[in-house]
Amino acid sequence: MRTIARRLGLYLLTAWVAVTANFILPRLMPGNPVQTLIGKITSQVTPAEIRAIRLSFGMGFKEGIVAQYFTYLGQLFHGNLGVSITLGAPVSSILRESVPWTIGLIGVSTIVSFFVGTVAGAMLGWTRGSRFDSLIPTATFFQAIPYFFLGTVMLLIFGSDLHWFPVLGAYSQGATPGWNWSFIASVIRYGELPVISIILSSVAGWMLGMRNMMITMIGEDFVLMAVAKGLPRRKVIMHAARNAVLPSIANLSLAIGLVVSGALLVELVFNYPGVGDLLLQAVLNEDYPLIQGIFLVITFTVLAANLLADVVYLVLDPRTRSEAAV
């Protein structure tokens, strides 16, 4: 439990750093951020909007940077992320609609990609030196392609050219959102192509990492021992793979940030109604409260996912457990 408590402490600290960066960044830029922001808005600005902008920067009532900071923290603590300039609605309620889409899309594709990559990597490591090794440069190439570019190409080929998959959006126009079967089916159908493209972009990393660990593991004595005992091949592979997978899981918490960064843009390509698409709109419209809110929500979600990965690691690796018990 001590390990988890320590990780939790780290993530709380990270969350605080992200929150504080959000507070400091606008103030590092030359000039008064609120004035700069108002200057950037081309349409008519109402006093109410100015107040909303000031609030979202923590400049509500009192001046003085410390007082502002605490106003800002207080606002955040109550889930108040300010008001979006372009959409006119509170940032938190806008995000409540788009975050589930993102978590669903990225969550499913990350989990599938991790399992497929790990199993494939274990097999590649086991059969090292065989003709399957020629998969490696291909996998590397896919890994190097930016997520959004692969998404674009897949959209073009399988969506608009071959019409194998529906394009653009997260569900068909005909379906009524809710817990009815036709809506869920349509969500799955529309999610296929984005999920596949995220998997294709991210699977190579898991695969290569697992392969390398597997090769190192096969050289260990306990694997030789397992063979000498006459264990069936499948059991020997499982023996080695169980140990080889640990670094992959340790890296999982690091990789989530990278995957999320890439996958946000995939949403953009597919017009998926998640946070990524919203972020682009916010950036294009210079909607700073919205940009900041999205950044915080993404960061918090990634931190939560990290914590989950840490727990899984703890469950799988008895050594960390015994350490924690001491």
Place this chain on the structure above:
Amino acid sequence: MRGLALPRSPKVILGLGILGFFIVMTVIGPWLAPYDPSSTAFPALLTPSSHHLLGTTSLGQDIFSQLLVGARATMVVALVAGLVATVLSMVVGVTAGYLGGVSDDGLTLLSNVFLAIPGVPLLIVIDSYLPVNSRSNEFVIGLIISLTGWAWGARVLRAQTLSLRNRDFVEAARIIGESRRRIMFSEIAPNLLPVLASSLLFTVLYSIGAYVTLAYIGLTSTATWNWGTMLYWAQANNAPLSNEWYWFIPPGICIALVGTGLALVNFGIDEFINPRLRAAGLTARQRRQLHLPRRARLGLTPVVSLAPAPNRRSTHAVVK
């Protein structure tokens, strides 16, 4: 010093070849470009021909010229970010690993915090506050990217430093009374080279991705040409859905190829650090030449020596 004699596997040679090609393109690309990449003098949306190797954009700009000119900004940003981030990670990682104690705890905490914050969203926030003229400055963008990309390297370097710290030669230097700085930079640092090189490649790879991403969502100046802005304009004009493949495929392929080159060279470094991977990457013919069993056997992934052994050469001659 033959510290970084990379294994000469086909993967490494291919990787170095690809990187070399793009480095040449970075240096001479802008001079080779047949037209001004921003000039709108040509008919719009020409398909590739001998006059316009990659066709033209919807504004009538020559795509091939954009690709050649754009290589420079892309590679410069990646290199600046990669170098700065690697220096940062070296300073933080080696100091933390060598000093230990409170400074280690503090620095490790710092890099863990930066590892946990998702990099690209943070970049987007920072970049969206930049004044417009800084957004077109490759060095400013490179610096910002390096701020979000150093932590991974610091972590790896710290681990490596920790394992080196108590080796005999470092102990010896300490007993002689060498200064801390000298031990850190003259004794430990050279042994970190492979890890350092690998972390440089990794950061350059990350930086290209981050820069292209920023450009793609329109957060770098759209007036300077790089591969990301090309994709931005292609997307903005709906090129992917209107089948104008010659507009958006080339920059994407270039990005992917540079990344592949970096990753392939990184394989070489991995094989250098971990000799067991070296044997695993050999082709059937090389295995024969090295007198290794044709099928990988269990429990002994052989360690391949890089030194040219005399019998190896003679077998080679026989095979020929």
